[in-house]
Amino acid sequence: xxxxxxxxxxxxxxxxxxxxxxxxKYFWSTDHKxxxxxxxxxxxxxxxxxxxxxxxxxxxxxxxxxPVPGYGLVTGADYNALVTNHGAIxxxxxxxxxxxxxxxxxxxxxxxxxxxxxxPRLNRLSYQIFLVSALVLAASFFVQGGAFGGAWTxxxxxxxxxxxxxxxxxxxxxxxxxxxxxxxxxxxGINFVTTAMxxxxxxxxxxxxxxxxxxxxxxxxxxxxxxxxxxxxxVMLMFDQQVGTGFFDPDRGxxxxxxxxxxxxxxxxxxxxxxxxxLGFVAEIxxxxxxxxxxxxxxxxxxxxxxxxxxxxxxxxxxFIAGIDPRMANVFSVTTVLISIxxxxxxxxxxxxxxxxSISFRVPMLWALAFIAExxxxxxxxxxxxxxxxxxxxxxxxxVVAHFHYTFFPIAIIGTFAGLTYWFPKMFGRxxxxxxxxxxxxxxxxxxxxxxxxxxxLGAAGxxxxxxxxxxxxxxxxxxxxxxxxxxxxxxxxxLAVQPLFLANFFYSMFKGRKAEANPWKxxxxxxxxxxxxxxxxxxxxxxxxxxxYEYSAEGRADDFWPQNSPT
Amino acid sequence: xxxxxxxxxxxxxxxxxxxVWMIFLMTTFWFLLVEGILFWLLWRFRARPGxxxxxxxxxxxxxxxxxxxxxxxxxxxxxxxxxxxxxxxVWSEVKxxxxxxxxxxxxxxxxxxxxxxxxxxxxxxxxxxxxxTIDELHxxxxxxxxxxxxxxxxxHSFSIPVFRLKQDAIPGRVITGWFKPTIVGxxxxxxxxxxxxGHGIMPARLYVETPExxxxxxxxxxxxxxxxx
Ligand code: HEM
Ligand SMILES: [Cu+2]
Ligand SMILES: [Cu+2]
Numbered sequence: 001x002x003x004x005x006x007x008x009x010x011x012x013x014x015x016x017x018x019x020x021x022x023x024x025k026y027f028w029s030t031d032h033k034x035x036x037x038x039x040x041x042x043x044x045x046x047x048x049x050x051x052x053x054x055x056x057x058x059x060x061x062x063x064x065x066x067p068v069p070g071y072g073l074v075t076g077a078d079y080n081a082l083v084t085n086h087g088a089i090x091x092x093x094x095x096x097x098x099x100x101x102x103x104x105x106x107x108x109x110x111x112x113x114x115x116x117x118x119x120p121r122l123n124r125l126s127y128q129i130f131l132v133s134a135l136v137l138a139a140s141f142f143v144q145g146g147a148f149g150g151a152w153t154x155x156x157x158x159x160x161x162x163x164x165x166x167x168x169x170x171x172x173x174x175x176x177x178x179x180x181x182x183x184x185x186x187x188x189g190i191n192f193v194t195t196a197m198x199x200x201x202x203x204x205x206x207x208x209x210x211x212x213x214x215x216x217x218x219x220x221x222x223x224x225x226x227x228x229x230x231x232x233x234x235v236m237l238m239f240d241q242q243v244g245t246g247f248f249d250p251d252r253g254x255x256x257x258x259x260x261x262x263x264x265x266x267x268x269x270x271x272x273x274x275x276x277x278x279l280g281f282v283a284e285i286x287x288x289x290x291x292x293x294x295x296x297x298x299x300x301x302x303x304x305x306x307x308x309x310x311x312x313x314x315x316x317x318x319x320f321i322a323g324i325d326p327r328m329a330n331v332f333s334v335t336t337v338l339i340s341i342x343x344x345x346x347x348x349x350x351x352x353x354x355x356x357x358s359i360s361f362r363v364p365m366l367w368a369l370a371f372i373a374e375x376x377x378x379x380x381x382x383x384x385x386x387x388x389x390x391x392x393x394x395x396x397x398x399x400v401v402a403h404f405h406y407t408f409f410p411i412a413i414i415g416t417f418a419g420l421t422y423w424f425p426k427m428f429g430r431x432x433x434x435x436x437x438x439x440x441x442x443x444x445x446x447x448x449x450x451x452x453x454x455x456x457x458l459g460a461a462g463x464x465x466x467x468x469x470x471x472x473x474x475x476x477x478x479x480x481x482x483x484x485x486x487x488x489x490x491x492x493x494x495x496l497a498v499q500p501l502f503l504a505n506f507f508y509s510m511f512k513g514r515k516a517e518a519n520p521w522k523x524x525x526x527x528x529x530x531x532x533x534x535x536x537x538x539x540x541x542x543x544x545x546x547x548x549x550y551e552y553s554a555e556g557r558a559d560d561f562w563p564q565n566s567p568t
Numbered sequence: 569x570x571x572x573x574x575x576x577x578x579x580x581x582x583x584x585x586x587x588v589w590m591i592f593l594m595t596t597f598w599f600l601l602v603e604g605i606l607f608w609l610l611w612r613f614r615a616r617p618g619x620x621x622x623x624x625x626x627x628x629x630x631x632x633x634x635x636x637x638x639x640x641x642x643x644x645x646x647x648x649x650x651x652x653x654x655x656x657x658v659w660s661e662v663k664x665x666x667x668x669x670x671x672x673x674x675x676x677x678x679x680x681x682x683x684x685x686x687x688x689x690x691x692x693x694x695x696x697x698x699x700x701t702i703d704e705l706h707x708x709x710x711x712x713x714x715x716x717x718x719x720x721x722x723x724h725s726f727s728i729p730v731f732r733l734k735q736d737a738i739p740g741r742v743i744t745g746w747f748k749p750t751i752v753g754x755x756x757x758x759x760x761x762x763x764x765x766g767h768g769i770m771p772a773r774l775y776v777e778t779p780e781x782x783x784x785x786x787x788x789x790x791x792x793x794x795x796x797x
Binding site (some may be wrong): 251291330474476 | 569570573574583584587588591592594595596598599602603605606609610613614615616619620621622623624629632633636637640641644645648651652654655656657658659660661662663664679721722723725727729732733734735736737738739740741743755756758759760761762763764765766767768769771
């Protein structure tokens, strides 16, 4: 196990003790770091697909019914399919694989100080099922009638009958893909939870576990608790589609609203499933770059668990006007608005961490700070939607689209960039070019606000979502509104145009970047105490833990950091 | 502030806008405060040679927690209570109260059109003089209407932004609600729930008319459908 030849970083993990064929090395590996990279690259690839879809439908909105370069004319059917799959891909095939699976796989064994996941083969199976799910999703675009276009929420009866959706196999393949993806993450989640519970380095007590690990573990548990009903619902919906059962069909005693409950009972906790890992990364990064102990570690932990529990009692805020008993709105409005308390607490804790720090604005820190600053906007605009009376107006408008992108974009995009730039030296044993990354950071963040700030205004002015051409609505066809739509789309174009900068930097640095030492950021957590990149087996010998993860700037020490495994 | 973007066209529009305004003030306050503190800290505690970060042990941290977490918490809770009271008040008015209607109008959504059944001359539905129209809703200003909303195939959502009215339509069910128009004019009706490939082309027009104009339309309706719905 300890015999490795991976220290001379040549871009990849040198993996394994014997000579391995490239297939075994890259596709059949059970090493958590290789599986992490598989998830990462697949997620990034699908992220490009999701962004391409956003490009196509934003172009259609800005310049209606003109052929979109690189796509062609966008019909109403195309538009719906693009929006549906954009949303589904970004959440299920980008945010989850990258934030939870890629970082979870890479970080958990390294941060708890063990050599691999508890169930490495289960881990490999998890990625393989995930890959199949992505292929099934891709296949759904090539069936007769085209891809599913009933929104990522997939409400029946539209999603249940081909005569309504006008594609027979599209919705079924889409659902099968989503269900397979859930299976992959259930398997992955088992690994994350058991590894963090059972494989911790000697001496690592519950409160010595780094936040990133805690957050991924709690997210996995939330996912496991919420996904069951939806998988059952998905099977019922598939039966409705292909066998002609009537679970959601009112003509045969079914109820379409039942699906909404099943979906959102999963869907709302799912928001926290992707949020928590990003919050974990931010905790690691802001402590490292402000040289401060994480403020109120235990409060963060208890709050996270509390929010997780509360998140199971808010789902019907997506259904205020959906035809549920209107008195229910009062209950769900209360639980929803109360979520502001733990979320605010989290924000305060992170900001308080900066107090008295010594803050250096390296690229990962810029992303982490941007996460806090931008996510706040998503948080406060959620109050408008949680207040049932106000949601009557905002529901299903662009205000909602802007709101949830101010949560999802920080989570999935900003969180990913934060994590990638922070852990890149560990993953690949090399540094990225920081100047290029700074340019990329500032343009991306500016454009992000340029895309979504106008959408709040458009939503307030009455733009409903999932509409492919506002030309049919005289009140929405005013020139100033079209100008805002164009502004948002142009911001997107600029944002997309700078992404190759990051990608080029990423792949170039992977092979040619400046070599990274083991602990370039002078951080405390265990992953920085093994070589960069970590060899197969990670540590030799396995570390022992003596203190918590955030003992920065402790008094009476020459160094301003204090690795968890340092005996003195 | 919503009224800058969208006229207030119903009796409850100003209440919804008032709630939105209250939330806007509160959230703007918190947003600016927190962003302000964040950026101030970043400036104040930027790394400088010779300055070391402070180390707070558990004990020092606790005192700090009261100041940074607990006190702001109470204030947020207070804001939350205000928002909840506002939300429930407005919601109860719009969705739970059911003022006695002067007239009932039937709205049926289908892929991709709206059918409106107006009571006609006798002011009663399901009589011979009902006026059935497609994608055109005619109402009289100042009258209280109750609507019976249904759908034929998939989910749709009956949305009239000037009224601040939105309600999903569900096949197999009739959902009721109400509105009272307060200004005269011609406005958009939108479908707010994705309903298939024609969801984007499912607009209807709302005509809010003076009593005279409305009477004239009833006497001589445009787009009258031959069959009774
Ligand atoms: C790359 C920049 C992005 C742009 C420009 C963008 C833009 C949009 C727009 C305009 C819509 C609404 C379309 C409509 O309703 O007609 C939308 C929907 C959506 N987006 Fe994004 N988005 C981006 C990134 C993301 C990310 C990172 C996520 C999540 C991780 C995400 C998740 C969603 C979801 C869930 C929907 C709803 C889909 C539906 O209505 O079924 N988007 N996006
Ligand atoms: Cu929710
Ligand atoms: Cu529709």
